[in-house]
Amino acid sequence: MNIPQEWNKFYLKDVSFVNLMTHRIFNVLIVANPYDAFMLEDDGRVDEKIFNEYTALGLRYPPAFTQVSTIEEAMEVMNATTVDLVICMPGNADNDAFTVARAVKDRFPDIPCVVLTPFSHGITRRMENEDLSIFDYVFCWLGNTNLILSIIKLIEDKMNIEHDINEAGVQMILLVEDSIRFYSSVLPNLYSYILAQSQRFATEALNPHSATLRMRGRPKVVLARNYEEAMELYDKYADNTLGVISDCRFPKDGVKDADAGLKLLREIRRRDEYIPLIIQSSETANRERALAEGFRFIDKNSKKMNIDLRGIMEEHMGFGDFIFRDPATRKEIKRVRSLKELQDNIFNIPYDSMLYHISRNHMSRWLCARAIFPVSAFLKTVTWHRLQDVDAHRRIIFDAIVQYRHMKNxxxxxxxxxxxxxxxxxxxxxxxxxxxxxxxxxxxxxxxxxxxxxxxxxxxxxxxxxxxxxxxxxxxxxxxxxxxxxxxxxxxxxxxxxxxxxxxxxxxxxxxxxxxxxxxxxxxxxxxxxxxxxxxxxxxxxxxxxxxxxxxxxxxxxxxxxxxxxxxxxxxxxxxxxxxxxxxxxxxxxxxxxxxxxxxxxxVGKQYGDYFYPNISGVLRSINYYPIGYETAEEGVASLALGLGKYIVDGGQTLRVSPYHPDQVLQTSEMEVALRQTQTHFYALDMTHVGNDFKVDDGFNIRKMKVKDADKDGSLNYIASTYDPYDQVIRDGIYDGGRKIISFCGVLQQGVFPLPELLRMSMRFGAEGMKRPVEIEFACNLNEDRTGEFYLLQIRPIVDSKQVLDEDIASIADADCLLRSHNSLGHGISSDVTDVVYVKTDDDFTAANNPRVAEEVERINRKFLDERRNYVLVGPGRWGSSDYWLGVPVKWPHISAARVIVEVALKNYNVDPSQGTHFFQNLTSFGVGYFTIDANNGSGIYNKALLDSMPAVEETSLVRHVRFDKPLKIMMDGMKQEGVVVF
The missing domain is CATH 3.30.1490.20 (ATP-grasp fold, A domain)
Known part of the structure; x- marks a missing residue:
């Protein structure tokens, strides 16, 4: 099976139904004498019937009807309100339909005007002498309100056809008929069938709103009353003609021509070998002539003429279910009702049947009738003449459906x-x-x-x-x-x-x-x-x-x-x-x-033995409160990790990178830093943990694994480097022996996978869409052949405080500062906090006590919540780390009353600033500050001596709470990463 490149790689353009059928008829004026008006209103109950008809067909916007009986009344209404259609019914001498129509057209030449005439020989003779060209259409009224619906739809189709074909590729059914009596009876049947079909194909939509919109993609019906009008319409919309239904005898070159229909269909067949062509005639001799030329024939004299027409449209214009037939016996082999069913069965249809339908372009036509225009238009180009390989056609049809369904989903x-x-x-x-x-x-x-x-x-x-x-x-x-x-x-x-x-x-x-x-x-x-x-x-x-x-x-x-x-x-x-x-x-x-x-x-991920996890998980933020080197706050920052994203939100050791500077990764810039500050563990789902023993802890079946386990799984391709202990160097890539460093070198520096580009796009389009800074969670699967999948998992806004800083934080004297951070998170001013809760970090400090510290802080925090007060919280290492050796393992509710959270470095306990916890979102949303201070190397101020000298409101062996007499002034500049607490 050899599929040419043009059909092997293709892109389907989506179609929007929102902009279709934009011109509608909302207000109809009926000009009729009192008797005809009574017939319409009381016997016909036109308003009620039209409303019910619209509702039954799932159509919106049923028109409103106004009835008058004189020209004066008609002019009064048309001057006072917007009228979209005038229907004139012939009556007595005072209210002649033609006189009314001329008066309407003189004053309102652009408003469609239709004559609705009862059928009789007298009226017919009279109309033979009238100039009917001033009317848009003349119809025969036999008391069927469906005709009113058909008139409205026919005129709406005429108003919308050019735009809708250009916009979406909507199809046209051309009806060629000059007999008023005949088209007045055939149009209601044609429309009721097409509208019912549009309800059926609307089920391809994915929700009720889309279903209603899809119905706008139904085929348009266009009525031509002579040869020239028919050819003009066909010439204009040839590529979008679903089929032609034609009478045999109608005017050509100004005179009635008994063979005009045959001549018209011959010319159309010459240009398009596939289009369904139907002859309707009351002259039975035309049957054999039509069939001999390959046209379908319908006998106008038949009592089941409408059923015959529906049958032919169903089979040849793609209406109804798609029926795969045996070409020899015409027996039904398989019936498919939807696009999904066609996709599921395309490889199971017998060769002969498939060849029969492909060679006649049936599949494209069926999709067209169901308003699946992108696939239909594409398959229309894949003709049997151009590709004589049934299996290749199957594959092309399948791929096109898959791409379309994916696009629509x-x-x-x-x-x-x-x-x-x-x-x-x-x-x-x-x-x-x-x-x-x-x-x-x-x-x-x-x-x-x-x-x-x-x-x-x-x-x-x-x-x-x-x-x-x-x-x-x-x-x-x-x-x-x-x-x-x-x-x-x-x-x-x-x-x-x-x-x-x-x-x-x-x-x-x-x-x-x-x-x-x-x-x-x-x-x-x-x-x-x-x-x-x-x-x-x-x-x-x-x-x-x-x-x-x-x-x-x-x-x-x-x-x-x-x-x-x-x-x-x-x-x-x-x-x-x-x-x-x-x-x-x-x-x-x-x-x-x-x-x-x-x-x-x-x-997202792949299964490795008993465990399941992705190669890359990450959190992306469009504002970077920790810019380093050439980075700016507006360029954003990503935290990357191997395994499930729970590792990141639990405060694990991630790789921090700016998507705009993927080659500048601080954690891998020096060997000692890379060995100390890169990921050593990751999370994976335990696929063997089966049962209903669910715990309050949602991570009960998540396993903490070592990076060397992932190495055995073969999941570190392109995301790891190898430490060579002999040469004391770190080499990009995976080599036998030596510790694996999660550096993401292949995707960040070597272009194996376009992760930086995807992160930049995600950040830009996400922030544009939300009109504010955003945080995005994502995950990736990388394959050995350098292909992969990038999944966006979640987006949420980062809400920045809009408070304006009146003074330059840098100009505040160190002596006035209780705390000063050159690496602060948050933005704004606060001056209503008097309390400080801090972890005692004397010489006997050990991280082993951090779980107890968490319990005591939670207890104190609860008191603040009860009193509706806030405080400044200071402690060593990372607040919120799930690894208590790295910091105090609190959750957000345990510290939710804190206005500023401070992590300080100790001489004997120096943990790098925290990254990637859920706190980031809560901090920015509530205007909470997060300061990082390392006074040991001169990066910031922590006046612990002042706090130690104050009397305690409460004190334990691990935590101390003090209160100032007057409020502290908290100031944070989010773009400069400067923060101070002034006493």
Missing amino acids: IGIVALFNRDRFDAYSHFARIGDGSLGGKGRGLAFLDNIIKKHPEFNGFEGVKVSIPKTVVLCTDVFDEFMDNNNLYQVALSDASDDEILEHFLKAQLPDRFRADFYTFFEATNSPVAVRSSSLLEDSHYQPFAGIYSTYMIPRLDDKAQMLEMLAAAIKSVYASVYYRDSKAYMTATSNVIDQEKMAVILQEV
């Missing part, structure tokens, strides 16, 4: 549908409630990727969000109500007790099949993440407060379902844990207003 929050969610699906919701903060962030990221195709402009690199399904907040409400959980949830019960009650509760059974579908589509472990209403909101980010659980992929799907249900219930329970309630209090939120959506998401 990006940036859309689809309604979850079991029949449609598969490996090519993207983001779907279950329920009608909110997506929550993280869910909204993910949907926004998906939309950013769709808006910026340059993300996927790198050879061998795929950029996307992980496959995601969100259980909306209404599912949470239903779960809480059905299981009567509020009483225990809002009580003072322990976290373990609350979790136990939640795990015993039942999720609604109706989601079982949905979850099984999700398992099949993802084929990977599943992360179950919190996405609360308040989480990641612009001014109150709850990052890291609620739980995220991961469950392994199991062959036993029933067991996997049990674990998933337990994980969802555990995330729900985490809303009511003690830390969450404390955080709610700290942020002045009410716990029972919180609602939880849950994100089910494929875990």
